[in-house]
Amino acid sequence: MSNIFECRQLVKKYGKLTALSGLNLEIEPGKIVGLLGPNGSGKTTLIKLIAGILRPTSGRLLVNRSEIGMETKEIVSYLPERNYIPKYLKVRQMIDYFDDFYKDFNREKAERMIKSLSIDPDKKIKALSKGNLEKVQLILVMSREAKLYLLDEPIAGVDPAARDYILNTIITNYNPDASIIISTHLISDIENILDDVIMIKTGALVMAGNADDIREQYQKSIDELFREVFKC
Amino acid sequence: MxxxxxxxxxxxxxxxxxxxxxxxxxxxxxxxxxxxxxxxxxxxxxxxxxxxxxxxxxxxxxxxxxxxxxxxxxxPAVSLYRFYKNVYTDEGYLTNTLPVKPVSILxxxxxxxxxxxxxxxxxxxxxxxxxxxxxxxxxxxxxxxIYESAYYNALFDFILDNIWFIISFMIFGLISVTMSISSVYVSVSIGNLANRHKVLISIAVYFFLTIVLGMAIGIILVIAGTNFFDTTNLFEDTETFKLSGEYTVMIWVYSIVLFIISLIELFVTHLIMKHKLNLA
Missing domain, CATH: 1.20.58 (Methane Monooxygenase Hydroxylase; Chain G, domain 1)
Incomplete structure (x- = not known):
């Protein structure tokens, strides 16, 4: 089976600062992958490169065997680590927006999930609480039947109850043939749902592989291993 | 799309x-x-x-x-605000991940x-x-x-006498607006290439462009033998306020120069959006 994502000798520099230094990675379809690393390790840079909002300095980046462009954006569903929805729009208008642009958007699913959270679709985005805003963004992203989901720090900055909701939404709503890349440094919360793990440090690969195999090999949980590898 | x-x-x-x-x-x-x-x-x-x-x-x-x-x-003000906000700030995370070509966004x-x-x-x-x-x-x-009828007659006569000039001037206005907008787009896009002080750099680029282009346009117009700001022969007939045809020709020369500059600016903007997007 061909990889849903791969990169070869991927380098990204911001001026003199090297964010990614010759990264080589492969991700198979149907996997939930934890992209793990401390702050500043290059997780967000890698995700932005896959989403197409940054361009690499050098190296190759393929999604479903295509270079990053319109074709890959059709099959990649991206949740950034920030609020990116225009604040003057209503929740319903945002659903319309996704419905208009993404062929794989399941409107019914999105409306059902919004309703289950008792969020008024006619409420403006700026009137939503921080937790509800994050949930609405996640609902929009997970209501797409994409082939690759990119979730950048989806559980950072929300309370534990919202964290449970977010993780549950991810697990129950993703297309089983698709892959998910979740970047986080809150490993204990997501360890149980991960199939594969990628650990990066200062833009270079530290470890990559099956989560169960890594646990067995090191006789440690991923969380414990992370704390050991990235000990300050 | x-x-x-x-x-x-x-x-x-x-x-x-x-x-x-x-x-x-x-x-x-x-x-x-x-x-x-x-x-x-x-x-x-x-x-x-x-x-x-x-x-x-x-x-x-x-x-x-x-x-x-x-x-x-x-x-123009709303256009530049929307372009900057929608393409190069947080909203750009949505705009630039839509399955559409950068040229369509632009x-x-x-x-x-x-x-x-x-x-x-x-x-x-x-x-x-x-x-x-x-x-x-x-x-x-x-x-x-003045009698009411005389007033309306004078108004209509002025419009009819100068209809070609008025149309030319409207097209010139439209091209000027396009150039103003595209100058801002290219400045904002060049500013986005920097990793820091993007807005400051965009403003600096805009002023630099305005000065350089202003001088270049002046030189081109002199070479072309037209002086847009010379209004001594503005009217063909000072009695009826009919504007001279020569002045209309000058407006067209100026419009063509501005149009070419706009095209270059839009081309560079597109190039940056397509190959050098840098949303930090």
Missing amino acids: LGKLLKHEFKATARLFIPIFIMVTAISVAVRFLVDILYDINNGGTQAGEIFSMIIAFIFGAALVIGMICLILSG ASKLITGIVWTIVSGAIVVLCFLILASSSKIILFFADDN
Whole structure:
């Protein structure tokens, strides 16, 4: 089976600062992958490169065997680590927006999930609480039947109850043939749902592989291993 | 997909433009009827009536002028704000991950900006027509007692005599607006290439471009043998205020130069959006 994502000798520099230094990675379809690393390790840079909002300095980046462009954006569903929805729009208008642009958007699913959270679709985005805003963004992203989901720090900055909701939404709503890349440094919360793990440090690969195999090999949980590898 | 982008772009910008349109048109209608009423008060002969009417006329006149300036500037201003906000800030995370070509994003912003500028221009013309529909508007400021029919005849004659010039000048205005917008787009896009101080760099690039392009345009116009700012031969006939054909030709030369510059700026903007996007 061909990889849903791969990169070869991927380098990204911001001026003199090297964010990614010759990264080589492969991700198979149907996997939930934890992209793990401390702050500043290059997780967000890698995700932005896959989403197409940054361009690499050098190296190759393929999604479903295509270079990053319109074709890959059709099959990649991206949740950034920030609020990116225009604040003057209503929740319903945002659903319309996704419905208009993404062929794989399941409107019914999105409306059902919004309703289950008792969020008024006619409420403006700026009137939503921080937790509800994050949930609405996640609902929009997970209501797409994409082939690759990119979730950048989806559980950072929300309370534990919202964290449970977010993780549950991810697990129950993703297309089983698709892959998910979740970047986080809150490993204990997501360890149980991960199939594969990628650990990066200062833009270079530290470890990559099956989560169960890594646990067995090191006789440690991923969380414990992370704390050991990235000990300050 | 361009159609969908345009639909959402027009929806997003209409909420800014429609209230300005309604406000300026309403002020124009109010001024038009006020002028008639105030003219009668003014002609009543009392000094108090005269002062009162002048004060009211001044307040509404000033409101109308401010409203019209806002209207004229709002097209390009909203266009640059939408482009910057929608492409290069947090909203860019949504815009630039849509399955659409960068050229469509650029076109949707530019077309919307130009269309709103045309509509704004049309509203300004409409406001002037509303004002001009009162023959007393000129009598209010001038003591000459001209007959109403003479006033309307003079107005129509001026438009008919100079129709080709008016059309040329409108096209020139449109191209100028396109160049203003594309200069801002390219400046913002070049600013985005930097990893820090993006806004500051964008502003610096804009001023640099304005100065350099201003000088380049001046040189090109001199080489082409035209001087846009020389108004000595502006009128072919000073009796009827018919504008000279030579001046219309100059406007066309100027328009073509501006159009070519706009195309280059848009090409560079597209190149950056496509190959050098750098959303930090």
